[in-house]
Amino acid sequence: MPITHCIFDAYGTLFDVAGAARAAAATPQGAALSQHWAQLAAHWRAKQLEYTWLRAITGDHADFQQVTQDGLDWSLEAMGLDGDPALRAQLLDLYRTLPAYPEVPAMLQALNAAGYTCAILSNGTPQMLSDAVTSAGIDGQLDALLSIEDVGIYKPARAVYDMVRTRYDTNPDEVLFVSSNGWDAAGASGYGFNVLWVNRAGQPVDRMPHKPTRTERDLTNLPHFIKEF
Known part of the structure; x- marks a missing residue:
């Protein structure tokens, strides 16, 4: 799909x-x-x-x-x-006001313009996430800020990834999950999501049962290749 x-x-x-x-x-x-x-x-x-x-x-x-x-x-x-x-x-x-990576605003704008629903799924508290997206000026590009505080356990617990299905009533194969954390990419892949690992540090793939679908060094080209998943 x-x-x-x-x-x-x-x-x-x-x-x-x-x-x-x-x-x-x-x-x-x-x-x-x-x-x-x-x-x-x-x-x-x-x-x-x-x-x-x-x-x-x-x-x-x-x-x-x-x-x-x-x-x-x-x-x-x-x-x-x-x-x-x-x-x-x-x-x-x-x-509280960490900078977004330079390519992030344009990338989100392009995905939204193409009709994709964009959201965050994070360990961060709702207030932390709200502060960060507002400071970075990307709050208008995100449909939801999903925090693990709603389930009370951290990623990569399956209950966290379940939050996406609960919010959007989607099948896992309709979701592209994007993370810079190898362990998070592995967890989301094991859950059934398509996964882009943003390997900013050039690290080896984690020795876990599940691997990311695709690996990139940053998010610049995501709007151009998302249809390839």
Whole structure:
């Protein structure tokens, strides 16, 4: 069946998760990060994701805002920067308004013009997602911001992907799911979605039972090849 819905992961796919550390490092308040912002961003992202998986496994749910704070606190301590509450506050504030990747606005506009329904399916809380899309100026291009808070468990749990079918009453093969996270791409593929893995970092394919349908380095050409799925 032809694709009718294009569902995007948010963080790392539409929004640059390194953007908060990069922006902080360019300010006087974030001078301590000037040489180390990339390392902090990598630690922060890794711990943020690790905590979602651990909480899903143990059933000890906390929302993504809390998980994001916890990941940052671990990272700041690991880098010897945990004694600067102003830096912590600045980083968390900047995370609310992460920049979209440069190709994202035009890509969404083209998909909408072609008649595809575009939405986000994310670990983020509703408020986090609302802040991010508004800041990036893409809120008018998205039909829905689907948050895992409605089911209380993180991706790649099947209950999360079920949210798309519940919202749109679609068959999985009518959906193109787009993620920059290899584990998310594998989970969505196993669910039955067509999957585009946006492999921005040039990483190997994860050794999981299910693989993405297609891999690209960014989202620039998605409107041109979506009909090939």
